Amino acid sequence: MANSLTYVPPEWEDVKRALVIMAHPDDPDFTCGGTATQMARQGIEVTYLILTNGDKGNHNPEITRNQLIALRKIEQRAAADVCGVKDVLFMGEEDGFLQSTRALRYRVTREIRRIRPQLIICTDPDRYFVGEGYINHPDHRNAGLVAIDAIFPAADNPMFYPEMNDEGYLPHKISQLYVFGHSESNVKIDITDDLETKINAILCHKTQITDPEKAVPSWRERWGELQEDGSTRYYETFKAMKFT
Template sequence: MTRSPTASSPDRPDGPVLMIGAHPDDIDFNAAGCAIAWRAQGVDVTWCVVTDGQSGGFDADLDRAEVPAQRRGEQRAAARAAGVEDVVFLGLRDGEVADDPALRRELARVIRRVRPVRLLVHSPERDWSRVYQCHPDHLAVGAAALAAVYPEARNPFSHTELLEAGLEPHAVPETWLYGAPAPDLAVDVTAEAAGKEAVLACHVSQHDAAGGLITAARRAGEDAGAAAGMAAGRVAEVFQRVDTR
């Protein structure tokens, strides 16, 4: 039996937050409201983007060789709009991400540097009710990130070159998964909804003049709020919480 997620305000973490997305705009679509709220509360937030989104967009006339630089620029602008200053790009190719030791090492590297108390990332499980959340890159990044959380970021004997570089092991206390088939937390980001739309508007290569991405995000947020029992018109971002201490 599917359980409706519990509604919550964007509670202030007691330390840094790391958000990981497979493509530019993934973090923004799923968790920009939380990022805006936490930055306004003085929380350090880092965004880590695994690919440069070479396969995204809608313009068939665009030179694909120009896409990585464009999408990085859009992501930096979006981060600034959310108040996020620290953005990490891993530079993998869109559509070719694998849950392998190399990606786990790089995610463990970011975790050890940021030392987050809360990590947000794609769920590695498919949600058949929302197929767009099931992009293979999303699933691979989710699986690799959770492997980095446990055991690799906390294990001094995993990727010893990180320890030699001065990156001490770190255990992430909790991980929030977006795109999960069974979310248990709905964060009310109604107050941040306009700011989230401004963040998404920075991704000009991903939506046409009608603002399809922005409209879809608003509709998804309102649907999530309704599913959590919030009043009509409230906007939510939904997650599955995992204890990863």
């Protein structure tokens, strides 16, 4: 998938902690599994914050919603282990109905103030369509909105939630934001050497990937970028914003 955008290299020198805020179990692995793997290898503590419980993500009538919620937590934790991710947190909102409510903004802001990441990765709240054959899941849009609304102005403004000070969760301003799925992506992470790790992480989501033998070759095909020398490389791209 070639494009003409100009990309800058990632700047992780000052990043000690990164927080990935996504809608569903498996979203981090699909969107930034390679990037999370590289960050973890460089000593960055990566945390996944999963906003919904994923209880709609299956069509098997023999699995109850509660069973699915439990399974998806196990799967996401296993996938995070594959990538070297330090921690996975679950907000437990109902799958399919995610909204940037006041209550959820409070909880996400609290996690940002507690974890104090320098870098957050989230999804694009304005992405309605993906290519020509896929309507973006509304939870992916709303997860981006939840993240952004918590990052600014809530997390770094002491007038928001002063009671968090009593818990020791003081205002916190992040220095970088990576937005996945944005039309103006400007950071490109070469994950070619970590592609197998990313795929292995995705395959931990057994409730989601029912036919890996068909899925894996299609991912390789879709994600690969043919180079001028005939080789294929794999990337994760983001719109990166910096705050000073």
